[in-house]
Amino acid sequence: MSRITPPNASTLPADMRELLVQETARYGTPLHTTQVWTRRPALQRAYREWSQAMRDAPLIPPALRYLVYVRVATINGCPF
Secondary structure, X not given: OOOOOOOOHHHOOHHHHHHHHXXXXXXXXXXXXXXXXXXXXXXXXXXXXXXXXXXXXXXXXXXXXXXXXXXXXXXXXOOO
């Protein structure tokens, strides 16, 4: 059980509600991090913008990107 109450979707701005709908469609439920970030919509928007910029940055060659994801998940003990 989470110590942070999930946001009430009816009180969120439209773009935050849409994000929750998209993640529910993709994963079956919104991700926990998204539920936390949507409590502060301005921070959620800034985080998504930063995250997209990091994905678009050529820091890691595309051919290696998913290998890095799997390796980091393994190190963190996350099933991938």
